[in-house]
Amino acid sequence: MNKLLKYREKLNLTQEELAEKAGISARTIQRIEKGTTPKGHTLKVLANALGVNENDLKEDLFKSETINYQLVKYINLSSLPFVMIPLVSIVLPLLIVLIKKQFNHLTKQIISLQILWFILSVIIFFLIVLFIKNGNIILFLTSTILFNIFVILRNTVELDKNKKLYIKLKFSII
Numbered sequence: 001m002n003k004l005l006k007y008r009e010k011l012n013l014t015q016e017e018l019a020e021k022a023g024i025s026a027r028t029i030q031r032i033e034k035g036t037t038p039k040g041h042t043l044k045v046l047a048n049a050l051g052v053n054e055n056d057l058k059e060d061l062f063k064s065e066t067i068n069y070q071l072v073k074y075i076n077l078s079s080l081p082f083v084m085i086p087l088v089s090i091v092l093p094l095l096i097v098l099i100k101k102q103f104n105h106l107t108k109q110i111i112s113l114q115i116l117w118f119i120l121s122v123i124i125f126f127l128i129v130l131f132i133k134n135g136n137i138i139l140f141l142t143s144t145i146l147f148n149i150f151v152i153l154r155n156t157v158e159l160d161k162n163k164k165l166y167i168k169l170k171f172s173i174i
Helices: 003-010 015-022 027-033 040-050 056-064 071-078 086-100 107-133 138-160
Strands: none
Touching: 003 040, 003 056, 015 027, 015 040, 015 056, 027 040, 040 056, 056 086, 071 107, 086 107, 086 138, 107 138
């Protein structure tokens, strides 16, 4: 059940009454209760009308997302065959996310990790080429590929056991 609906019913308000109290349309209330995420002004006036904290209402609405953990594992593993072609290891998981409409905090983190890994690898590679100029390039490429494989496999194991990522960022690039 949608959290907005729970708050509304807890106060014994109809959609129309809440809409009038918040100063928005009843149709907007209907859309939000069916799964549309409120933004900006709408979120603010709904939180005020319901007498709840705006952040609590926002978090509650996002917590109601359903996650197909098996699909998230496959999205994570889809980077694995392409670890030697970093750009594809970003594009393929992103395509699967968009096609399967599985855009949630876990898939954002998986793709963000691959993007960050690609950016850092390119920067470090160019620094090694510019300043070191010896056989360390192959050692670097091999170690980055192996580390990326480790991250992908470790996150897959954690998704399987605890339904969360073991290695994740404190921010999302996408």
